[in-house]
Amino acid sequence: MTALKLDHIYKDFSGLEVLVDISMTVEEGERHAVIGPNGAGKSTLFNIITGHYRPSRGKIHIMGRDSTGWSAHKIARMSLSRSFQVINNFPKMTVFENVRNAIVSKVDQRFNVVSFLSRSGKIRRQTEAVLEQLGMYEVRDVPAMELSYGWQRKLELALTLAGDSNVILLDEPTAGLDIEETRGFIELIKELTRGKTLVVVEHDMEVVFTLADRITVLNYGGVLITGSPEKIRDSEAVKNAYLGRNSHAAGTD
C-alpha cells in the first residue's frame, strides 16, 4: 500500500507561492528523504502533509485515505506523526511526563475523566518502554527545558516515536548535533523505525545517503528530481541546484 501520496500540491501564502506542483509517492516501509536548498519549501511540505496548513490545490492520501484539509490532530490519529526542526516539547513537564502525553494519546485516553493518570500501569509501562528504547530513563524526572540540546533532540524524537505511528516524518532530526551524536542518532532512528514508513528532511548528506531508499529533491518549491541515492548523487541538476554549497555527497563510501 502507498503510505503517502501527494497529487499536484500547490501552496501559496497571500500570493507568495511556496510549493508548486508537488507530486510524490512513498510506499509502505520505505525510507524517503527530502532534500533541497534552504527555502525550497521542505518544512512547508511537512506542515501540509501533517495538516498544519491546507494545500491551496491538490490532494494528499495517507495510507490510501484522502486526508486533504484534515486537521493536525485528526491526521496524527491516522497514525502519522512528525518531529520538529525547532525543539517543540512541553518545557515545564519532565521527560517522563512529556513522553506520557504522547502515550496517553496513543492509547486514546485523552478524554478519560474516570481514572487517575498516575494509576494507569499500562500507560506508565509504555512510557518507560519508550524511555528505555531511547536511553532516556536516567533523565526521566528532569524538566524538558533543563535538558541539554542533545537530550532535547532525543526527547523530540521520543515524542514522535512514542505514538508508534506507521508513518513517521522527521524534520531535520540531527540539526545542531555534532558528528558523533549524529551517527548515534541515525543508528537509533534506523533501529526504532524498522518496518515503518519514514520520511526525513535533512541537510546532512551523510545522513541522507545512509538512511534513504529513495530521495526527492526540492528546489524553489517544486520537485526537481526523485530517485535512488545513486541517481541523485550523479545528477547534474542537483549539483547545480546546490551550486556553491558544500554537499558531502561523496563522503559515504
Place this chain on the structure above:
Amino acid sequence: MMAIHGLVYGMLLFMVASGLTLVFGMMGVLNLAHASFYMLGAYIAYSVTVITHSFWLSLLISPLIVAVLGMIIERFFLRRAHNRGHVAELLVTFGFFYILGELVRMIWGSNPLPVPAPVILQGDIPLLGGTYPVYRLFILFFSGIVLLALSLILKKTRVGILVRAAVSDAEMVDALGSNAPRLFMGVFGGGAALAALAGVIAAPFLSVYPSMGLDVLLDCFVVIVIGGFGSLFGALISAILIGELQSFGILWVPRLALVLQFLLMAIILVIRPTGLMGEKE
C-alpha cells in the same frame, strides 16, 4: 432620520474605537482602560463645565488631562508588564479599567450626571421635512473633522507613517529601536486623548454615568472584532454599522436590540475570525 441617529452614535464609537484598534495593532495589547479614558473624558467635562460654565474649555482640558494619565499608565505600568506577556498586559489594563471605574464612583458618585450642551448648540433645526437636534449634527460635524485630521496625520506626517507601519508589521517595531518606547507612549497618550474627546462630545448626548466605560468597551470590542484588529477603515465601517444596527434595532425589536449586534459578531467570528478587514493573526 433614524439613519442619521445611527450615524451619530457610530461616529462617536469610531472615535473611541480608533484609538483602541491602533494601540492593539501597534502594541499587541487590547487596552481595556481605553474605555475608562472615554469615561474620564466625560466626567472631567462635567466638572469643568460645572466650574467654568464653559463646555468648550472642557474640550481642551479633558483630553489633555487624560492624555497625560494615559502616558503615565503606559510608561510606568504597562511597560513593566510587557515582559510578562500578553496576559499580564491585558490584566494590567483591566486593573486600571477597574480602578478608574471605582475612582469615578468615589469622586462623582453613582448617579448619572447631566452635562448641558453649549447654548448655541441647543435646540433643533429643520431637516429633511422634520426637525433634528443641533447638537447631534455637531457631533457628526466634529467627529468628521477628527476623522479627517486623523487620516491626515496618519498619511502625511512622519509619526503617522511610522504608526501605520508599526501596526501592519510587528517586525517594523523592532527596527525602530530606541524610538519605539517614545512612539508607544505617544500613541497611547494620543489614543487616550481621542477617547477622552469622544467622551466630552458624548456627554451632553448620552449623559454621564459610571458604567459608560463598560458599555462603550463592549461596543468597541464588537466594532473591532467585526472591523478587524488594527484596521482603521474597518473600524469606521463597522462602527457605523453598529450605530445603525442599534438605532434601527431599538426601533424594530426594542428588547432585543442587543441580540442583533451580538448575533452579528458571533457569526462573523465563526466565519472569518480575523474580522472583515483585519490582518491574518
Place this chain on the structure above:
Amino acid sequence: MNIFPIVNNGWKVLAGTFVVALPLVVPEMQVHLATEVLIYCLFAVSFNLLLGYAGLLPFGFAAMFGVGAYAAALMFNHLGSTPLVVVITVAAASGLLTAIIIGAFCVRLGGTYFALLTLAFQMFFYAVALKWRSVTNGDDGIPVMRPEFYFPGLGNLSLMNIHNLYWVVLFFVVLGILSAYLFLKTPLGNAVVCMRENEERAAFLGYNVYLTKLAVFSFAGLLAGVAGALYALFQEFVATTVIDANMSFAVVLMTIVGGTGRFSGPIAGAIFFMLFQDWISDITDYWRLYFGIVFVVVVLYLEGGLISLFNLDPIRRLLRRKTG
C-alpha cells in the same frame, strides 16, 4: 528522621479541623462571613481551572455562576419541596449547559478574543435577566426561601440555622473543590495542562484542542453553577448582581491576587478578598478601589500571587539540615 512531612501534613490536618469545627468556635457573624468565603472559594477554584490550568482567561465567568443561582432560586420558589441535592444538581447542569453554549463559540479563539467575548456573552445574559421580568423579576430580584435539608440519622435540618447552613455549604464546596482537584489528576486533566504548555505539539500528538478546551470550560461552568446555587441559598435573594460584570470581575480579581500557579491559590484569594472587603468596608465604602490597586500591584510585582508568599521550602530546607 525528616520531620517536614509531619509539619506539612500536620498543619493541613489542623486547618481542616478548624474549618469543620468553625461554627462551634467562632461568633455567628463570622460564621456568616465564612459561609460566603466558602462559596467564593468554589467559584474561584473553578475559575482557576481555566486560568491557571487551561490557560484560558474568561472575563465573563459570572454567566455560569448567575445561571446556577437563578436556576436554584426558581426551583426553591416554584418547586419548593425538591430535595436540596436535586436543586444543586439542576443548577450544576444549568451551569454546564451555559458553559457548553458559550464555550462552543468562544473556545476556538485565542486569549484576548476569548476574554472579551465571554464578557459579551455574560452581558447578554445579564440583559436577559434584567429584561425578562416575568421570570427573573429584573433588578428587583427573587427572594429565596431556604429549604430544609434531610440528613439520614439527623432528620430534617433547618437551613435557617446558620450552623447547619455552613456545614451544608461546606459539604458541597468540599465536594466541588475535591472534584476539581481529582479532575486534574485524570488523563483529561493532564491533556488540559498539556495544551497550555504547548498547544501546537499537543495537536500534533493527536489531542483535539477544541474539544479538550470545551470540556474543561464546561466542567468549570458546572462547578460555577453549583457555587451560584449555594450563593442563592446563602443570600436568600437572587438579583441581577449574580450575573453582572461586577461578579465576573470579582472572581478575576480574587483568583489572580490569590495566585493562579497553585491549586490553593484561588482559595487564598477568595479568603483574602472577603476579609479585605469585611475589614476595609468598615473604614471606607470604596474598598473595591483599593482591592483594584492590590490587584495591579500583584500583577506587576507578585507574579505568583499571595499564595507564593506561603512558601514552605525554606522551612523544608531548615528542617532537613537540622535532622541530617
